[in-house]
Each structure stands twice: as structure tokens, then as C-alpha cells.
Amino acid sequence: MELSRGVDSDIQDSLKSYPAAPANKRSRWFSQFDGRDKWIALLMIGIPTLLHVALVWFPTVSSILLSFTNWNGIRFSSMEWVGLKNYQQIFGAFQRNTYQALLNNTVLMLFLFAGPTALGILLAYLLDKNIRGTRIYQAVFFTPVVLSLAVVGFIWKSVIYSTDNGLATQLFGGGKSVDWLGNQSFLIPIGDYGISHNFAAILVAIAWRHTGYIMVLYLAGLKAVDPSLREAALLDGSSEWQTFKNVIFPSLKPVNVVIVVITVIEALRAFDIIYVLNTPRKTEVLSILTTNNLLGEGGGNVGRGSAYATILFILCFGFVIWYVTNHYRNTQEGADS
Amino acid sequence: MSAAVPQPYVHNKKRGHFSLGRILLYGFVTLTAIVWLVPLVGALYASLRPFADTVQNGFFSRPDTVTLDNYRRAWDQGDIARKYWNTALILVPALIFTLFFSSMVAFVCSRFSWRFNIFMLSLFTAGNLLPQQIIIQPLFQMYNRVPLPDWMSNSGKLNGSTWGIILIHIAFQSGFCTFVLSNYMKLLPKSLNEAARIDGASVWKQYWQIIMPLTLPALAALATLEFTWIYNDFFWAVVLEQQGADRPITSSLANLGGEFFTDDNLIAAASVFVALPTLVVYFALQRYFISGLTLGSEKG
Numbered sequence: 001m002e003l004s005r006g007v008d009s010d011i012q013d014s015l016k017s018y019p020a021a022p023a024n025k026r027s028r029w030f031s032q033f034d035g036r037d038k039w040i041a042l043l044m045i046g047i048p049t050l051l052h053v054a055l056v057w058f059p060t061v062s063s064i065l066l067s068f069t070n071w072n073g074i075r076f077s078s079m080e081w082v083g084l085k086n087y088q089q090i091f092g093a094f095q096r097n098t099y100q101a102l103l104n105n106t107v108l109m110l111f112l113f114a115g116p117t118a119l120g121i122l123l124a125y126l127l128d129k130n131i132r133g134t135r136i137y138q139a140v141f142f143t144p145v146v147l148s149l150a151v152v153g154f155i156w157k158s159v160i161y162s163t164d165n166g167l168a169t170q171l172f173g174g175g176k177s178v179d180w181l182g183n184q185s186f187l188i189p190i191g192d193y194g195i196s197h198n199f200a201a202i203l204v205a206i207a208w209r210h211t212g213y214i215m216v217l218y219l220a221g222l223k224a225v226d227p228s229l230r231e232a233a234l235l236d237g238s239s240e241w242q243t244f245k246n247v248i249f250p251s252l253k254p255v256n257v258v259i260v261v262i263t264v265i266e267a268l269r270a271f272d273i274i275y276v277l278n279t280p281r282k283t284e285v286l287s288i289l290t291t292n293n294l295l296g297e298g299g300g301n302v303g304r305g306s307a308y309a310t311i312l313f314i315l316c317f318g319f320v321i322w323y324v325t326n327h328y329r330n331t332q333e334g335a336d337s
Numbered sequence: 338m339s340a341a342v343p344q345p346y347v348h349n350k351k352r353g354h355f356s357l358g359r360i361l362l363y364g365f366v367t368l369t370a371i372v373w374l375v376p377l378v379g380a381l382y383a384s385l386r387p388f389a390d391t392v393q394n395g396f397f398s399r400p401d402t403v404t405l406d407n408y409r410r411a412w413d414q415g416d417i418a419r420k421y422w423n424t425a426l427i428l429v430p431a432l433i434f435t436l437f438f439s440s441m442v443a444f445v446c447s448r449f450s451w452r453f454n455i456f457m458l459s460l461f462t463a464g465n466l467l468p469q470q471i472i473i474q475p476l477f478q479m480y481n482r483v484p485l486p487d488w489m490s491n492s493g494k495l496n497g498s499t500w501g502i503i504l505i506h507i508a509f510q511s512g513f514c515t516f517v518l519s520n521y522m523k524l525l526p527k528s529l530n531e532a533a534r535i536d537g538a539s540v541w542k543q544y545w546q547i548i549m550p551l552t553l554p555a556l557a558a559l560a561t562l563e564f565t566w567i568y569n570d571f572f573w574a575v576v577l578e579q580q581g582a583d584r585p586i587t588s589s590l591a592n593l594g595g596e597f598f599t600d601d602n603l604i605a606a607a608s609v610f611v612a613l614p615t616l617v618v619y620f621a622l623q624r625y626f627i628s629g630l631t632l633g634s635e636k637g
Contacts, residue, residue: 044541045445052460052461055504055508059472066474127366131362140370140373150590151587154590154608155605157601160375166396217631220631269468271470275575290471291470291473294473294576309473310471312470316471320463321463328459
């Protein structure tokens with residue numbers, strides 16, 4: 001509870017004028033309020049929390065539990081406990097979809113780091129160099145970020161990747177049609193699986209949007225770096241790259257953590273752009289497999305869908321915890337000083 | 338953006354001086370910017386000419402005719418006016434209640450000492466980071482089991498109603514907003530509460546009349562950001578609103594693709610309709626937009 005130390009000490013000061021203040025913590029929470037106020041405070045925090053827990057955390061826990069059941073979602077009485085059967089199925093009979101989706105999610109994540117995240121950081125660094133018209137450049141790179149990935153998919157499909165008349169087709173097709181989003185053959189095969197041509201095309205469209213996002217976050221971080229740090233390093237005779245690597249990058253740790261978490265979560269969340277393109281074969285990701293089991297003949301397959309959801313949860317939860325503990329540890333230090 | 342951060346020492350030295358490094362720098366940034374503009378400019382360009390023209394002459398050609406016909410057809414066939422209205426019905430209440438709810442939680446957690454402060458804030462922060470698809474199976478089943486009267490829902494259930502989509506937006510988005518607002522409120526002087534309390538101001542009064550007015554910059558930034566995020570939502574409405582006609586505009590793309598699939602320029606025009614409100618909000622309120630994003634990434 002160190003976070004609240006600053007608040008605590010203030011309140012302790014104010015408690016001095018209330019000599020009756022009891023020592024134990026629970027009563028101290030109440031003693032901050034007079035009469036009716038404690039109930040109002042409880043309501044102010046209670047209603048939003050109830051909604052958030054009921055619609056976000058309760059379903060999250062339910063997903064994990066439901067992944068051990070077989071259920072079509074129609075009647076509770078038809079639900080049966082099947083242990084690990086759903087997992088055996090998705091890594092057995094449905095392994096082609098599952099492994100391809102896992103691979104696609106992984107590829108997307110690595111690609112986001114190596115491509116748009118790196119480019120976004122580079123652009124932020126360059127645009128921070130007192131460039132003329134820097135705001136215009138920033139606006140250009142940031143504009144795709146305000147678009148939904150579904151719209152991004154539509155724009156790229158109709159303008160860039162159109163089979164006969166797309167911009168990419170006419171630039172790189174050599175006069176022939178290119179089925180950018182339909183070509184499911186592997187660009188880079190990995191065993192029985194691989195990165196398909198159409199998934200690679202989707203990656204490029206996603207990069208168009210992700211780069212500006214990272215650029216803006218990093219730019220805000222760079223503005224906060226003490227200019228004298230940079231000057232000192234350059235006067236020391238460090239090269240620009242060394243200065244960035246040894247001085248600037250480490251001083252931006254909070255932003256770096258945010259960027260890592262955002263990139264990982266975005267890679268696991270990817271859904272809109274693939275769904276809006278009707279999920280071309282070989283471009284399935286975990287979120288699509290989860291949703292595909294929602295409805296179907298004779299109800300959905302809640303158990304299998306939840307098993308995919310649980311895998312998604314396991315993959316992201318470590319990063320979520322890391323981010324949250326990191327953030328609140330930082331705030332603690334802030335409150336202490 | 339805080340382009341106003343003063344850096345005169347570089348400015349004066351470099352003005353008018355063009356080294357090879359500077360030329361390469363401008364060259365790289367400009368080239369990348371041009372590439373970045375291609376998809377949007379291309380969409381605008383294609384949307385202003387008949388598809389037959391593009392097919393005949395190729396993408397890179399001067400258009401025979403410049404026409405708004407694609408926009409007229411997309412507007413009518415896509416029922417865009419109704420989709421905008423559907424979006425507004427979701428967006429306005431979701432936005433107001435998200436900010437209202439999260440500001441209350443942020444206020445109590447950041448202004449008063451409480452054993453569960455960190456736990457509460459962590460709960461909201463973590464909740465906002467979960468991929469939506471993790472919760473969709475149980476949420477769908479829950480929504481299917483909540484009956485609503487006919488005037489509230491065509492389907493007679495929470496599932497398939499505007500209400501359900503509003504609720505999940507509030508629940509989900511309040512994670513991020515609580516996180517940002519609590520970071521912001523924590524920085525306001527602690528003495529404000531004490532002074533108010535000694536004056537006999539109730540908790541509600543401290544929240545509404547003292548802290549909220551001081552939090553307006555953060556609220557404005559969040560409102561701009563959340564406008565875009567809720568407007569851009571595709572997933573919730575695609576899954577929880579099965580009637581295509583009742584879907585908000587972004588989710589209706591899922592249907593438009595099938596209807597327009599033969600005419601790329603019509604798709605481009607429809608895309609422009611969908612993108613337009615967020616682009617307008619971004620260009621009009623750029624400062625708020627960016628500060629909203631960066632508020633979330635700085636340490637509190």
C-alpha cells in the first residue's frame with residue numbers, strides 16, 4: 001500500500017484535528033468521510049466496478065472454466081464437463097487451424113516489432129531533430145492511426161490490392177493480375193505451415209497503421225528527455241547511435257514498456273482487418289478461431305471457442321501483469337519522493 | 338503536439354546550413370511520408386472516377402470524368418445515413434457514461450486513502466488490456482439470457498440490442514479512462530480535499546465542483562480519443578448485433594464488402610464515408626487527441 005503513502009500522510013495530518021480517529025485501516029477509510037459521504041463514496045466506486053467486473057472479469061474467468069466443458073450454449077442442462085478434451089481437439093483434429101493461427105499471431109508480433117515499431121521509433125527520433133514542417137510529417141504518419149483496422153482493410157483491398165486494377169498490381173504485377181489477398185501459398189514455408197502470401201499482404205496494411213501509433217508515443221517520450229543529457233553525451237564524443245543506445249533509449253524505459261505491451265496486445269487482438277476481408281485461408285488468427293465457434297449449426301461450440309480464448313488469455317496475461325506491476329511500482333516511487 | 342518545446346540552440350545553429358546528413362534526413366522522411374499518403378490519396382482519387390474508367394485505363398491514368406457518383410451510390414446502397422445514426426445512438430451515451438464512471442472511480446481511488454486502491458486501479462488497467470475475444474463466448478451467452486422489453490430491443494434480448502453494445506463499451510473503455518484519470522487526479526494538490534472538507538463540502542461536491550473542473554483537460558483529451566475508439570469499434574457490434582441494418586457504420590463494413598465487391602471505386606467511396614468522422618475529429622482536435630494517447634503512456 002505504498003502508493004497511498006503520500007495520501008496517507010496527508011490524511012494523517014488532517015486526522016490530527018480529529019482526535020477520535022481510530023487506528024485501524026478499515027475505520028480510517030470511513031473516518032475520511034462524514035456521515036452519508038461514505039455511502040456515496042462506496043456507490044461512486046461500486047457501480048462502475050460492478051459493471052466492469054460483471055462484463056469483463058466475470059466472462060474472462062468463465063471462458064477459462066467453459067473451456068473444460070462441452071456446450072452448445074442453448075440450455076445449461078446440456079453442459080457437460082469434459083476435462084481437457086477441447087484442448088486435445090484443437091491440438092489434434094483441428095491442429096492445422098490452431099498451429100497456423102498460433103504461427104500467424106507470432107509472425108504478426110515479430111513483424112510488428114521488427115517493422116513498424118522500429119520504423120516508428122526511427123521516425124520519432126528523426127522528427128525530433130528540429131525539422132522544418134515536423135508537424136506536417138507527424139500528421140501524415142499519424143493519420144492512419146485514427147482509422148479502424150476494418151477501414152484500413154477496405155482501403156487496401158480496393159485501392160492497393162485490387163486483383164486487376166490495384167495500385168500494387170499495376171506497380172509490381174508486370175502487366176498481369178495479382179490476387180494479393182487470395183494467394184494462400186506460402187511465401188516463407190515453415191514445415192507444414194508457413195507465412196502465406198495473403199497474410200504477408202495483410203501485414204503490410206497493418207504496418208501502415210501501427211507505425212504512426214508508435215511514432216507518437218515515442219515522440220512524446222523524447223520530448224521529455226533532458227536535452228542536456230544528449231548534449232553531454234555528444235560533447236563526450238559519442239556517436240549519434242551510441243548516444244541513442246546508451247543515453248536516450250534507457251532513459252525512456254516507461255515508454256519502452258508501454259510500446260512492448262501495446263505491440264504484443266495488438267498482435268494478439270488482431271481481428272478486424274482479417275474478418276472484414278472474409279478471413280482468406282491461411283490468414284486465420286486466434287481471435288478469429290474463438291469467434292468462429294460462437295454460432296453455428298445447432299448452437300455454438302462454446303467449449304472449443306473458450307479453449308481458444310483461454311490460449312489467448314495465457315499468451316497475453318503475463319505481459320498485462322508485467323505492465324501493471326511496472327506502472328504501479330513506478331507510481332509508488334513517485335509518491336515516495 | 339508539443340512542437341512548441343523550445344530548442345533554440347539547435348535552431349539558430351542549423352538554420353540555412355545543409356549538410357549531407359540533413360539532406361539525407363529530409364530525403365528519407367519526405368519519401369516515407371509520400372509512401373504513407375498513397376493509400377488515402379489513392380482511395381480519394383479512385384472514389385472520384387467511375388470504376389469502368391479505372392478498369393479501362395488503369396489506376397495510373399488521368400480520369401475521363403470526375404464525378405461524385407460513387408459517393409451517391411455508396412450513400413444510398415450502403416444506407417450510410419442510417420448507419421451514422423446507429424453509431425451516434427451508441428457513441429454518445431457510451432462516451433458520456435465511460436467518462437462519468439471512470440472519473441468517479443479515479444476520484445475515490447486517487448484522492449482518498451484506501452486499502453484496495455492499487456488493487457482497484459490494477460483491475461481496471463488490466464481489464465482494458467485484455468483482447469476482447471477472450472470474453473466474447475461467455476458475454477454472448479450472458480447477453481442471450483437477459484430479456485429486454487420490445488421498445489428496448491428488436492430481438493427481445495440484450496443480445497442484438499443497442500443497449501448491450503453501449504454497456505460493453507462502458508465496461509471495457511472505463512478501464513483505460515480510469516487508469517489515465519487516476520494518474521492525472523493524483524497530481525492535483527492534496528490540500529484541495531482537506532480545504533473542501535473543512536468547509537463542509539460533501540464527497541460528491543468535492544468530486545463534481547472541485548476535482549472535475551480541474552480534470553477538464555484530461556477529460557477533453559480522453560473524450561477525443563474515446564470518440565475515435567468507440568466509433569472505430571468493429572468487433573462488438575459485428576458479434577453482438579446480428580441484424581446488419583442495425584449495425585453502426587464501422588461494423589456495417591462486414592456487410593458492405595459483399596454488396597459492393599465488384600466495384601472497387603464504390604468500396605473506396607464507402608471507406609471514405611466511414612473514415613471521414615474520425616479524420617475530421619482528428620484534424621480539428623489534434624492536440625487533445627495526441628495528449629490523450631500520451632497521457633496513457635507516461636508514468637503517473
